[in-house]
Amino acid sequence: MKTKKFVQALTASATLVLVAAGCSGGSEADGADGDVIRFAFAPDPVWDLMDDAGVIAEWEEENGVTIETSSTWDEFTYFAGGHGDIVSMSTQETPVLEAETGIKTVTFGKYNYLRVPLYRRAGDPYETLADIPKGSKICVSGPTSNTTFWTVAAQQLHGLDYRVGGGDFDLMVNDHFVNPTNLLRGDCEAAAVIPEAAVPQMRKGELEIMYDGKLPFQLYNTFAPTDDGEKHILGNNFVATEEWFDENEDLAVKFLELWDTGIAMWQEQKAETIAKYPQHFSVESDDDIAYITDFITEDDRDWFVDTVFLDQEWIDAETQVWSLMHELDPDNVNYLAEDAPTPRFEALGTSDD
Structure with a gap:
């Protein structure tokens, strides 16, 4: 029953979905062999912002990597079915995924803080x-x-x-x-x-x-045992299969650098981005566009991270949510048994480091 509920929740949830697979260069992450990243995701304003500005095309040319995109809400099918290598997933979901499917993962980047009040x-x-x-x-x-x-x-x-x-x-x-x-x-x-x-x-x-x-x-x-002074509890992390990550770590870094560029663009153009892509914020009227713009920009409510890169201190604080999940009633679908997997998180430096 827990597995059934977990699968239903993942396949129905409207979260950002990322899938990368079939890199022809294998561990040759510099793209010299014409690597392809198959990238499936739900509609996203930062991606559209980069695409329309030519940032993605420039990144592809510089790295010799083609990003083939498709739109889907069903990241579980790609990941659990062995068809994908990177998905978007919350911090609290990764140990449940590993426990229920046996898939070993590596969380190597962050994107959205959890924003569902x-x-x-x-x-x-x-x-x-x-x-x-x-x-x-x-x-x-x-x-x-x-x-x-x-x-x-x-x-x-x-x-x-x-x-x-x-x-x-x-x-x-x-x-x-x-x-x-x-x-x-x-x-x-x-x-x-x-x-x-x-x-x-x-x-x-x-x-x-x-x-x-x-x-x-x-x-x-x-209420959480965090002491690093940073924001925590992610609704969308970049999570790869361990096999893909270990063979493509350099490409994972470049992938994060692309998204970090997009985050910087968002931070500089929030109001303009919302007005340009209102469909991503489910608004149509000028009044609603103005409202959600103010909502996001005021009171520190922006749920996009400042950078997609992780550091170890942040990882140590973020993953404390798992200790709180261990304390739940064992009958709860979100309970983590003492022997539940401890997913791997990796703090990557930029390619210039």
């Missing part, structure tokens, strides 16, 4: 999960990923059991973009939703973010 209807008295009556329905997008975060937060902050299929609440699984409507019409008492899926409702004052408006990565450090 809990919402209430405007006027409802719920400040935190502790204010919601036990047994109430809560709308969620799946049993893992952001639900894992809220499982850990509920236990650490309130001593509550938050999970799909049991616990103190009745968690109902639906799509992010359906859950704001479900919440407003009373199908649930709270909902975990990506901010982009609730822009009109937030702008009109119909829905409000609980926990004083904090997104998960802003709330996490208030």
